[in-house]
Amino acid sequence: MGNVGILWVCFVLLMAIQAMEVPKAAPVDPISDNKKIFKEKRSRLRPVDNIFKLPITSNSWPEGNGFASGVLDLGKLQVSQVSTFKKVWGAYEGGPDDKGASVYEPSGIPQGYSMLGSYSQPNNKPLFGYVLVAKDVSQSTSNGTLKSPIDYTFVFNTTSFSASQDFSLFIWLPVAPDGYKALGHVVTTTVDKPSLDKIKCVRSDLTDQCETSSWIWGSNNFNFYDVRPSNRGVQAPSVRVGTFIAQIGEASNPPSISCLKNLNSITQIMPNLKQIEAILQVYSPFLYLHPDEKYLPSSVNWFFSNGALLYKKGQESNPVPIAQNGTNLPQDPNTDGEYWIDLPVNDANKERVEIGNIQSGESYVHVKPMLGGTFTDFVMWVFYPFNGPGRAKVKFINIKLGRIGEHVGDWEHVTLRVSNLDGQLWHVYFSQHNHGSWIDSSQLEYQNDTRSVGFPTKRPIVYATLHGHASYPHVGLVLLGYPHAGLVLLGKDGVGARDDTDRGGNVMDLGKFVLVSADYLGKSVIEPPWLNFYREWGPNINFSLDGELKSIEKFLPGKLKDRFENFVRGLPKELLEEEGPIGPKQKNNWSGDEV
Ligand SMILES: *[C@@H]1O[C@H](CO)[C@@H](O)[C@H](O)[C@H]1NC(C)=O
Ligand SMILES: *[C@@H]1O[C@H](CO)[C@@H](O)[C@H](O)[C@H]1NC(C)=O
Ligand SMILES: *[C@@H]1O[C@H](CO)[C@@H](O)[C@H](O)[C@H]1NC(C)=O
Ligand SMILES: *[C@@H]1O[C@H](CO)[C@@H](O)[C@H](O)[C@H]1NC(C)=O
Ligand SMILES: *[C@@H]1O[C@H](CO)[C@@H](O)[C@H](O)[C@H]1NC(C)=O
Numbered sequence: 001m002g003n004v005g006i007l008w009v010c011f012v013l014l015m016a017i018q019a020m021e022v023p024k025a026a027p028v029d030p031i032s033d034n035k036k037i038f039k040e041k042r043s044r045l046r047p048v049d050n051i052f053k054l055p056i057t058s059n060s061w062p063e064g065n066g067f068a069s070g071v072l073d074l075g076k077l078q079v080s081q082v083s084t085f086k087k088v089w090g091a092y093e094g095g096p097d098d099k100g101a102s103v104y105e106p107s108g109i110p111q112g113y114s115m116l117g118s119y120s121q122p123n124n125k126p127l128f129g130y131v132l133v134a135k136d137v138s139q140s141t142s143n144g145t146l147k148s149p150i151d152y153t154f155v156f157n158t159t160s161f162s163a164s165q166d167f168s169l170f171i172w173l174p175v176a177p178d179g180y181k182a183l184g185h186v187v188t189t190t191v192d193k194p195s196l197d198k199i200k201c202v203r204s205d206l207t208d209q210c211e212t213s214s215w216i217w218g219s220n221n222f223n224f225y226d227v228r229p230s231n232r233g234v235q236a237p238s239v240r241v242g243t244f245i246a247q248i249g250e251a252s253n254p255p256s257i258s259c260l261k262n263l264n265s266i267t268q269i270m271p272n273l274k275q276i277e278a279i280l281q282v283y284s285p286f287l288y289l290h291p292d293e294k295y296l297p298s299s300v301n302w303f304f305s306n307g308a309l310l311y312k313k314g315q316e317s318n319p320v321p322i323a324q325n326g327t328n329l330p331q332d333p334n335t336d337g338e339y340w341i342d343l344p345v346n347d348a349n350k351e352r353v354e355i356g357n358i359q360s361g362e363s364y365v366h367v368k369p370m371l372g373g374t375f376t377d378f379v380m381w382v383f384y385p386f387n388g389p390g391r392a393k394v395k396f397i398n399i400k401l402g403r404i405g406e407h408v409g410d411w412e413h414v415t416l417r418v419s420n421l422d423g424q425l426w427h428v429y430f431s432q433h434n435h436g437s438w439i440d441s442s443q444l445e446y447q448n449d450t451r452s453v454g455f456p457t458k459r460p461i462v463y464a465t466l467h468g469h470a471s472y473p474h475v476g477l478v479l480l481g482y483p484h485a486g487l488v489l490l491g492k493d494g495v496g497a498r499d500d501t502d503r504g505g506n507v508m509d510l511g512k513f514v515l516v517s518a519d520y521l522g523k524s525v526i527e528p529p530w531l532n533f534y535r536e537w538g539p540n541i542n543f544s545l546d547g548e549l550k551s552i553e554k555f556l557p558g559k560l561k562d563r564f565e566n567f568v569r570g571l572p573k574e575l576l577e578e579e580g581p582i583g584p585k586q587k588n589n590w591s592g593d594e595v
């Protein structure tokens with residue numbers, strides 16, 4: 001195992017050297033006339049001018065196979081991850097937050113490796129990305145895994161774009177030889193075609209289809225997008241390269257570049273048990289509950305041993321207590337509503353269990369390979385005995401939604417995505433009401449680790465929303481409106497369900513974890529029986545929406561009543577939660593990518 005401490009130092013030094021490599025005099029400057037106008041805009045410092053470094057210290061990882069060793073063999077094609085860059089060009093308008101975007105070439109490519117494409121990101125975030133570089137280890141002269149392009153096609157240049165920019169950018173798409181594919185662009189600041197040995201194309205059997213994902217930048221109907229494999233999930237061999245695509249017009253799929261494909265075992269360099277422990281020790285978030293939160297998390301065993309009951313259809317008057325680890329829960333993979341879990345019957349007990357027990361709280365971790373085994377996802381599940389009632393905002397009025405949104409048995413999660421090549425935490429997924437978002441590590445909040453891990457370090461922060469327990473990276477209010485099928489993060493007409501986060505005194509350390517599933521480790525991880533309970537973790541709630549609406553609308557001025565009613569009726573089932581909630585394994589994306 002590489003000594004990550006030393007690697008970090010090298011990494012930081014390299015970054016510092018790169019940071020000084022500011023593009024000097026531009027070879028061609030067709031927009032020199034406009035230069036004065038844009039000078040001021042350009043001189044302003046943007047987040048991307050800072051290089052992000054994880055504020056997390058990690059000692060070297062425990063011994064193992066190839067985790068964090070820096071290389072992976074995809075099948076006679078060795079790849080390595082490069083996250084040091086040389087800036088080629090920048091635009092200072094357009095893109096997310098209208099802060100522009102920058103384009104880079106990987107720098108410090110290890111000896112023997114070749115570039116597969118360039119990197120680009122919006123300027124509204126610190127520089128933080130990677131591209132894979134590759135080395136042909138096939139020893140075949142005629143049919144190797146890498147070949148130079150035979151030519152380039154000119155994609156577009158930015159000369160006539162209205163956005164303020166550094167000189168002009170020329171974007172080239174490699175023309176791959178027969179049986180090979182291009183994985184990214186070459187970018188230049190002159191009209192001259194780049195040299196053919198600048199980049200390599202990959203033999204087709206080692207490539208897979210990709211799709212555009214987030215938008216990086218655009219101007220005058222030309223756009224840059226991030227790309228990712230179309231086929232993602234625990235079994236999917238497709239590998240993200242980290243390169244970007246430049247397109248004319250809106251995102252069109254499939255793009256003209258490919259992703260990589262791992263022909264070898266996708267679990268080759270996945271972390272072993274000791275490494276999993278070390279990773280979770282340094283990266284596990286602190287979970288902050290809202291100051292007004294009444295419904296706290298608990299361990300599953302606390303819930304079971306404090307009176308949770310197993311009901312069987314037709315025998316409702318005779319529920320049975322649930323044993324430790326759920327050993328008496330049905331294990332057949334049916335979701336037929338024959339059984340369900342509920343709170344204790346007795347009112348005092350019910351209230352006691354509803355409010356949870358944060359001291360017993362622990363995270364339940366599912367470890368799975370992702371993106372062809374180049375990353376490991378650590379899905380960290382948290383259990384809450386009860387999900388409190390929803391709250392809405394109608395213009396300036398806050399409304400408690402009564403029974404709407406309430407349910408017993410609430411499973412929430414965040415996912416840490418760690419690179420198997422460099423051992424770094426790259427992204428965190430925040431689950432929000434059957435949806436969610438991936439956030440770069442550079443956009444997270446961190447706090448000092450209070451445990452003694454032997455060295456000073458920080459860990460990420462996650463905030464859980466009041467009552468609904470959705471997870472967010474920052475405090476604040478998000479209004480959820482549902483004008484369409486997708487989740488829209490803005491209430492329509494000033495009406496929306498409230499997702500409130502704030503930093504309360506109740507904090508759960510997700511680093512107190514139980515590893516509940518890691519298929520690739522075979523029999524060394526035994527799934528607890530409760531994980532294989534396929535039915536619902538709470539009863540169906542039988543209430544009349546009309547009745548609830550009537551009692552709530554009493555408090556609203558006349559003209560807001562209709563708006564409010566339309567909004568509530570438009571809420572998706574997940575938020576109305578008339579049906580009991582399902583367990584982690586029954587949720588979508590147990591074996592897929594998070595979306
Ligand atoms: C090159 O190798 C690939 C993968 O092994 C194979 O599918 C292809 O037929 C080979 N091409 C030639 C010309 O040998
Ligand atoms: C740059 O692109 C414009 C079209 O946007 C084209 O007219 C012009 O010829 C290009 N310049 C060069 C040097 O290729
Ligand atoms: C519950 O599971 C844990 C491991 O997850 C095990 O150590 C413990 O012995 C189990 N308890 C019972 C009562 O089965
Ligand atoms: C799970 O993934 C699938 C596709 O992989 C997607 O359609 C679905 O919306 C995702 N569900 C959640 C809860 O993220
Ligand atoms: C966090 O730790 C650093 C030293 O590692 C220290 O300088 C800083 O004051 C600490 N911050 C807080 C909020 O405790």
Ligand SMILES: *[C@@H]1O[C@H](CO)[C@@H](O)[C@H](O)[C@H]1NC(C)=O
Pocket residue numbers: 542543544
């Ligand atoms: C649900 O409530 C309605 C009346 O509010 C009642 O007619 C119906 O039987 C209830 N269903 C169940 C399953 O309890």
